[in-house]
């Protein structure tokens with residue numbers, strides 16, 4: 572029995588380490604995966620580098636023979652270089668490059684050393700405890716950040732069919748894009764605020780909603796209110812894509828695009844979901860998995876402002 576436990580203690584960390592390393596490349600979330608899945612996956616980096624560091628410091632005689640400060644420096648250096656290499660390799664196979672993962676790798680290596688390496692015993696007790704407290708604090712911060720994502724995901728479900736009302740700053744984390752965007756109380760159609768978008772003169776200046784309820788199959792329309800503060804009309808395009816488009820070649824004819832002209836002042840824009848469903852040329856849009864809603868301008872002669880509020884399904 573004791574032999575089996577000892578054997579399991581040796582094999583399990585190595586097996587978990589190998590599985591995680593393969594999963595860094597073979598499976599896991601991509602750019603279009605759900606946030607809760609992407610964020611939980613990040614903990615894999617911490618676990619992998621904690622185990623990898625512990626194995627290195629138990630199985631590498633050359634490393635074990637060094638002074639303990641050299642050991643820490645080398646395992647942190649390995650985590651940094653290997654982590655950057657993994658991120659660059661993932662980037663070439665379509666997985667997103669995440670600089671925060673490199674930091675998580677360092678947290679993993681640090682906790683691996685201070686919790687699981689027998690080599691830590693060469694340090695003073697106070698130093699070991701301080702190292703462990705720092706490791707736990709950094710992991711706790713990661714857990715707190717993850718809980719914020721789960722809370723916002725709960726809000727998304729609670730507020731549906733409203734996709735974006737722009738009443739909480741946390742909502743902005745659901746958006747991305749080249750255009751600068753912020754919550755603003757200057758203009759609003761409901762509540763206290765809307766989103767102010769500063770469209771630039773790039774070929775495409777865009778902002779996209781990435782996190783929202785995916786299944787639009789039971790809704791009849793999408794609506795949004797735009798405020799154009801300029802004295803002239805402003806042309807923007809609304810682009811809606813599903814997961815098939817985003818994980819495919821992202822061709823123009825394989826998504827929904829609608830150019831709209833915003834007159835000065837408020838504009839209520841409505842789009843029938845039937846039009847969205849029938850927009851791709853050679854297939855029906857996957858209405859059970861809408862992936863992204865984008866507003867963009869193209870080739871503006873000068874920067875423009877637009878406000879958006881009350882993006883909702885009906």
Ligand SMILES: [Ca+2]
Nearest residue numbers: 736761762764
């Ligand atoms: Ca609002």
